[in-house]
Amino acid sequence: MAELTIAGKTVEVTEDGFLVNPDDWTKEMAPELAKTEGIEELNEMHWKVIDFMRADYKEKGQIPTIRRMKNAGGIPIKELYNLFPQGPAKKAAKAAGLGKPQGCI
């Protein structure tokens, strides 16, 4: 575990740079977290993904799968891959302050 200062707040992160505690996350951190994954700017659609992931995590206690983002979140898979290229589940989870998704799906 390491500590990192993101958007003025010092939080615990994993060695991959995921927040250890999702409750540490603030909206201000998302753009900085996204930048570490090569996403320069968060647009409205990025936020739709992040907001859905946060809300679903709060409700279900687990990070939503890509299928769930499509079926329950109404976010088309093509769009997800455009917004968060090269690994949408992990990149979006990082920006949303959630842990690294562990599933195979």
Place this chain on the structure above:
Amino acid sequence: MSEEPIKKVSIICAKGGLDEIYPSLIMANGARMDGIEANIFFTFFGLNAVLKKMVKNLTLSTVGNSALNLAMPMLKMPITMPFPTLLGAIPGVSNFASWLMKREMEKLDVPPVDEFLEMISDTGAGIYACKLAMDMFKVEKDDLVDEVEEVLTVGQFYEKAAGGPIIFT
């Protein structure tokens, strides 16, 4: 880690039972989720997975499947108990086993094959069918689900696979 990460993978699915198709789909989808380029090539009996008329009706074989003991806990039996082949031959048993497997997959958020193909296609992976197998089984391009991008010869498949490992399942 000093090893070079995998950038691309091409998967050949040559068998068409429900249990034989899922590994290819899961591996291709998993590759895309990690930013790895992926292709799937359906050949021989694997064509079943992309046939419009079969994609919703795929089954798990309960005859001659010597590892079915793994599924016995779903029937509240010990995992070491073999599933009798003669029982597996009774009409309806294969359908029941397939239904059971689909139900367990759904619990794990693994989609049915038709939805999975659509999802994988949307990730940007290439889905292809084998020309020779299609000629042998008298299958036309129109008989295949829309996600199949192209019908390929072996040579064309190798071209698509250039630069990455090939996995045969």
